[in-house]
Every structure is written in structure tokens, then in C-alpha cells.
Amino acid sequence: MLLEELNALAEKEKAGRKQICVRCCMSAGCVSSQAVEIKKALEKAVVDKQLTDKVEIRRVGCMGYCGQGPMVSIESEGLLYEHVTPENAPSIVEALAGGKTDVEKGDPNMPFFARQMLVVRAHGGRIDPERIEDYIEVGGYTALHRVVHDQTPAQVVEAMTKSGLRGRGGAGFPSGLKWATVAKSKGDRKYVICNGDEGDPGAFMDRSVLESDPHTVIEGMAIAGYAVGASQGYIYVRAEYPLAISRLQIAIRQAKQNGLLGEGLFESTFNFNVEIRIGAGAFVCGEETALMASIEGRRGQPRPRPPFPAESGLWGYPTLINNVETFANVVPIIQKGPEWYATLGTEKSKGTKVFALTGKVRNNGLIEVPMGITIRQIVEELGGGAPEGATIKAVQTGGPSGGCIPAELFDTPVDYDSLMKVGSIMGSGGMVVMDNSTNMVDVARFYMQFCMEESCGKCIPCRAGTVQMYNLLNKILSKQGTIKDLEALEELCDMVKNTSLCGLGQTAPNPVISTLRYFRNEYLALLQPEPPGEKAKTNGHLAGSTH
């Protein structure tokens, strides 16, 4: 493929567009509520009303407003339909020909949309993720062409560094530095891995990116491959994301067919291929060393670092491993320049972040916001505040590795360091809003149970410590615990955090630590008043019996 051919493809695509484009969300959420049937019904209605010259029905990825799905949007008419059913299709199409419809309408200009800043998700809900032509039409693969022809690998790494992008997998390690380390590492071959093993409960950002815009991730990986000197990439996706996997397969095949993956890209000497590897359901495989072990065909267990993957990764070769969202940031950075990217966000956290906003807010779904926005703005403006009659109490970020931020700290800006300061983490982007009906000890137990079940069993603190912590939380919740149990819980938190081998164990106590920090009273209220050591463990009625 040459640049001219790429541009010609884009022009041809643009020329073929019809006057009205009806976009039908076909992401996992909407597909699960009949989006496929809705699209078919819309297509049929267009034929029936003889509007085929004027109207096209387009399959698109996630529009983000998942709580209101299935969604259908008609941008040119300023229309957004919510909770669409296949039966609604005729009236939606009729409305385009001047008729009326009583299908539920949303406001495409509401704060949920207007307050977002779309970088990663710019094409989400707009292009057909199963057609490479759609991606090319919006400028796809021109960034790859540009780096391959106009930039040295060092310049690409420099651009990443300048952009200030930090890893979106949760820890926030500067991406430029990581790329630079891999680029410098010596090895006969190198690898690029995209971590799509998104496993936090309540998180679906990466799934949505993969389902909505798989080519941007592939292109980002190819650019990374060029920058660090790798010619083979792997996308590790969890098996629970069949639609993402299928769209990736389609995207990889189309890219290969069009010469956008493979040997001698854009008639250069640069080769790059991507293969998919499917996880088998273990949360710990999101940890980079476990993920690599899994790709290698071994048991998915973490190993101590150093050596870091950048020096010795997949099969012992230098490996660049980034998260889906990180790779999705690469193309915009190259296209619009690192200087532009560095103007977004805060001083130390550049760019935007995608969050899966769920729980007790009116508007549930995916949002992309600039770093530095406050939690209050997210919850109240984008989220629309609490549903009728509820009072929001806290927001949980970072999943089982994160923490709960109480309502009084909602003015905390969302950036890596501020969230860390209040005892949570950015994490991969789960954001669960909780109201007054939620018991925070129960929340802590939920996450502890998750970590206990997902612990790989390799190191003792995580394997056995999470069991004991889970049991203590259960004991406290069933009102059998004493202050001694709470002390033991805190000691275990400290020990598991400091002695575990990998991130899973090191962060497993975080939900307990953060709820203890802000909601200690909820723990204390559950404790037994009896002096420690005097209480029967089995049944209360035997305690103090003197006969």
C-alpha cells in the first residue's frame, strides 16, 4: 500500500456516503439487547420506504451511553434514540421522511456527551469497526505511514515522551520511558504486547475500544513496533470478550489484505505482524509477567521483577507491553502532535482517561474526560447525580486494587497522583458510584473475595492472606467480630501489601484499607461489644455460662 492508494480509498469511501447516516450501536451491551435485529429492521424499513438512495444504516461501535441502550443516532438530524427495539425501526425511518415517532429520544448535547473529550474514543460510535475502509476514511493508517517514512524510531519514542502519556493500565508508568527502555534493550528480536485482559469488576473501557475501533489499537501497536524495533505483536484478550476478539480478527485480516500489516509496510523495510492470544479467564493474567507466561503457553503466574519485560520479556526477549487504551492514544499523538497532547490534562497526568461509570448514577456508561476533571464533575455533571431518593456516598476507582473515595473528597481532581493521595488509584478506569444503601464493609468483602478467588496461589501472603482477610470480613459482617479481629485484619492488610509477589497481592488489601480510612465507623458499628477473648466463637449462648 502506498499513501496515494490509502488516500484514494478514503476519497472513494467519502464519495460513497449517503445523505443520512443512521448509526446503530453494535457493541456488546447493545448487541445483548437486540442491536443486530434492530439494524436488520432499520435496513428493511429503509427499503420499504424506498429511501435507499438517501439513507444508509451503519453498524458502529460503542456510543458510550450504555445504560440507555440500544442506541441509534442520526447525527445530521441531531437525533439520538434510546432503548430502541426492532419494532421501533419503521417509525424511526418514517421520521426521516417527515413522519412522527414516539421512540424515546435522548439529548446528544446533554452534559454526559458535551462534557467529554474524545481522543481515544473519537471514532467510537461513528465508524464501522468491521470495515477497514471506515477507519481509513477518518485518516486511519496515515500516522503509521508518517512514522515509517518521515520519522526515525528515536523520533517516535521522543514524541511519546514529549506527549507525557502515562500507562493506562493503572500504574501510570510514563509510556515514553518504557518505549525508550525497550528501544535501547539489546535483543535478536523484540515483541510488542497489547494487554487486553481487562478484568476489574465493572470495567469495560478496553472492551469498548477493541469492539469499536480495533484498527487504532493495531496501528498504535505497529507504530510502537517501529519505535522499539519489534516486528511481532500480540494482543492478549480475555476469552470473555468474544465480540472484541472477532472484530480484532476481522481487523487484522483486513489490515493484512490491504498491506497494512505484514512485510515491508508502505514499501519500507519495516515488517509488523499482530496475532491474538486469548486468555482463559484468570484475572492475574492481566499482570504483565503472568500474561507473558500465558502467551508462552505456561501457567499464568507472575514472576518477580526485575528483570522487567523491557529487558527480558516474552521468551526472554525485550518486550514492550502496554494496555489497550495506551495504544489507542498513540495514533492521535502522532497525528496531532505530542505538543497538542501535552496541552490536555494536568501537569503530571496528560491527556484523557476513559472511565466505565457505573452504579448509583442516572447516566451509566463509558465516558472519556480530560485528566484533572473532578470526581464531582464526573458524578454530578456527566453522571447526572444520584437517582431519585438516593444520596451518593462514595466512588470506587481502580477495582480490586483501588479504593473508595468518600463524597466529601469529590473535589479531588482525577489524575494519577491525586487519586493516590486520597488512598485510591486511577486503575484501568472502573468507576463505581455507591449510595447510602451500600455498606462499605460489604464492598470491601466483595473485592476481597474477588482477589481471594483470583489469587494465582504462587506466593503465600496473597494465597493464604486473602483467605484469612476474607474470613475476618465475613466474621465482622455477621456481627461476630471483635476489636481484636479488626486489629488482625489491619495487620494482615499491612503484611499482604508489603510482602506479596505481584500487584494483585500488593494491592488486594486496598479496598479494606481505604474503607477503613474513610468509613471506619461502619466497621466499628458491626463489632461485638464483649471484651476480646471472652466470647464463644461458635455460638453466643454458651458464653459466660456458669453451671
Next chain:
Amino acid sequence: MAVKTFTIDGQAVTAEETDTILQAATDAGIKIPTLCHLDGLGDVGACRLCITEVSGTNKLLPACVTKVSEGMEIKTNSERIQKYRRMILELLFAERNHVCSVCVANRHCELQTLAEEHGMMSVRFPYQYPNTTVDASHDWFILDHNRCVLCTRCVRVCDEVEGAHVWDVMGRGTNSRVITDLNQPWGDSETCTSCSKCVQVCPTGALSSKGKSVAEMVKKRDFLPYLMATREEKI
């Protein structure tokens, strides 16, 4: 090879740059407790007993896999580390059904010795009493999951030294178990060479020879460094 100078517990120590903290400490006569580590096997850093405090980082580093570097100040036995080690041991004892008094490895068990050395007189965490089983299907050896600490020495010795890779681990978290072949009875294993290396390296009574009564299972672990040394000489 470059030589590094650093301190362990205040004592000045030199070692080669490829050495781990554990090797350097052992050479200097400083004992760091270990359980999953065994001379002659690849290290996995899993038991976390050999954690040390190293200047310049808040993280506790496992001595068995951390390389020495110039100017390091290493503490192997601070109060904090001692506390964590004791808790790790207590968690181990509470996790399975360790009954020292009736164990074949009584008095020859590394777990028991570690508990003794750390002044562990009781286990504060509730015992889990898991429903773990015994596999006595092999003609000569017994696998008792009740006594297994999942150190994976058996897995490593069989893979790295014997080359048979009979052993592996299945399951997650506290439900992890060592298995032979694809979780078939040991006696049915087609890959096991009955070499007994796994039995000899097992730190507890989890793997033992048949016919041994309480306290009779004495392990011979010295074979391993010897075997590795003779192999290297041949090459």
C-alpha cells in the same frame, strides 16, 4: 566479573555482581530463612520468607532473586521483617492440615524448623482444615496434600533436573494443588521415572517414601548441588 561492595546487617560484604543477596549473605555466614529456595534449583521468589529491607526502596526484596549492587545497605532481620515472616509461617500452618506429631517428617521438616527458629508457639489465624487428600497410588512414594506448602520444589526439580516435568500446579489461590501429569494418580503417571528427586527436595512430609513411620522420613537434599556440579564439569 565485577565485584560489588555493600553491607548486610551492618557487615561489609563483597560479592560478584551476578550473585543474589541470598548467595552473598550465605557466603558471609549470615542466615536468611528460605523455604521455596533450594540450592541447585531455579528460584521463584514465592515463599517470601527471604524478604529483606534494602536502602533506597520501600519495597521488601526477596533475597533469593535480588541481585547485589554497589553500596546496597541490606537488613535481613529487622523487627518488621521478623513480624512478617512469622505471619507467613502462621498462614502456612493454618492453610493445610499440618500435624507435626504424627508426620513422617517430624524433626526433619523445614517448615517445622522454621516455626521453631522463629519462636512460633501458636498460630493466631483460624485453621482452615481443607479437605485435602493423600495419593498413595505410586509403588514407592506418597503424596500428602495435607502437608504441602506449594513451594514447587518438586515441580522444578522434575522439570529442571530430571527433565520429566511430571509435576505441575493446578487450580487457583488456596485451592492450588501440585499434580502429576494431567492430574492423574501418581501411580498411573506415564512420565514419572520414579527417580525420587521430588521426594528428596520436598521440605515437608508432603512427599515421602512408603514404609516410613512418624519422624522416619529423612530427606537427602545434598544430592542436588553435587549432581549439578558434576553435570557442569562434564560440559
Next chain:
Amino acid sequence: MSKVRLATVWMDGCSGCHMSLLDMDERLIDLMQHVDLVYSPLVDTKEYPENVDVVLIEGAVSSEEDVEKIHKIRHRSKLVVSLGDCAVTSNVPGMRNRFKIEDVEHRAYIENAQNNQHVPRSVIPKMLPHSRPVHEFVKVDLFVPGCPPEADTIFFTLSELVAGRMPDLTGKTYFGA
């Protein structure tokens, strides 16, 4: 100086710890200069007395009766000592814990019984689902592991306690000793 009021209790254990206690032999006579044995399987008192200074507990807590007993003992004693592995870890009695009670009873009273094969439902105290160490029920002040702890260990422990010191048993005894 008044004598230390000493009690020893036998719960779910084999009495080996008490045997080891007797193994102190002639040292018992010295010890008795300083202690009053106010309750023990070795003396005749039927009711656990009030104001016990030191109590040595042999055995795990395995039945509802044991639970009652251990709480009464805790209330009436200043210093509770778990003596031996059964009290400290539940040890051999705990080996039944991974089986269901019904299976354990069936094994003991029916499969292995020569005659009169039936599971007693009265007279025998009801078993707890798990046989557990003493400190999972009440606060324990001192642990003396061992199966049984050696006579020397018990003598050292009691001598220190009589002298008003908390004994440091590090290196003197261990699980399974």
C-alpha cells in the same frame, strides 16, 4: 508467701501431657512446696474452683461440653496455659476436621465397633463441627507446644511461673516435639 493455686485440665487429648507432667518425677515434690494443685484429673476436686492462679490445659476444644468448660475456666483463672499440641493447634483431635461429624461417628461407633453398634445420642457431649485450639475460644496467656512437651519443658514453665516470670520457651519446645 502464699502458694500458687494451680489447676490442670484434660479436654480432647490423650493424657500424654499429663503423663509428661508426672514425668517431672522427684521435681514434683519441689514444685509442690510452691503450688496447691486445686483441680486436676490427678486430684479429687469435682468442680472447677474460683481464683485459680495458673491453669494448664491439655487437649483441644472438641465438644459443647469443652466450650462450656473452657469459658468457665477462663473466668475463674488468672493465667491460662495451653499445654501441648492439642491445646495449641488441635493436633490429632483436629485430624477429624476435614470429615463430616456423621462420618466420624459412623466410623468410630459402627464400622469399628465390635458390638453394640450404635451412635450414642445421650450421655456423650455433642461434638463441635471442628475440633479447635483453645485460643480460638478464649484468650490464652502462654503456649507450650509439644506432643507432649517434655517434662523438662513443663518443669521450666512452671518454675518460671511460680517465680512470677513469663517463661521464654524459644528453642525449648516446638510443634510435634
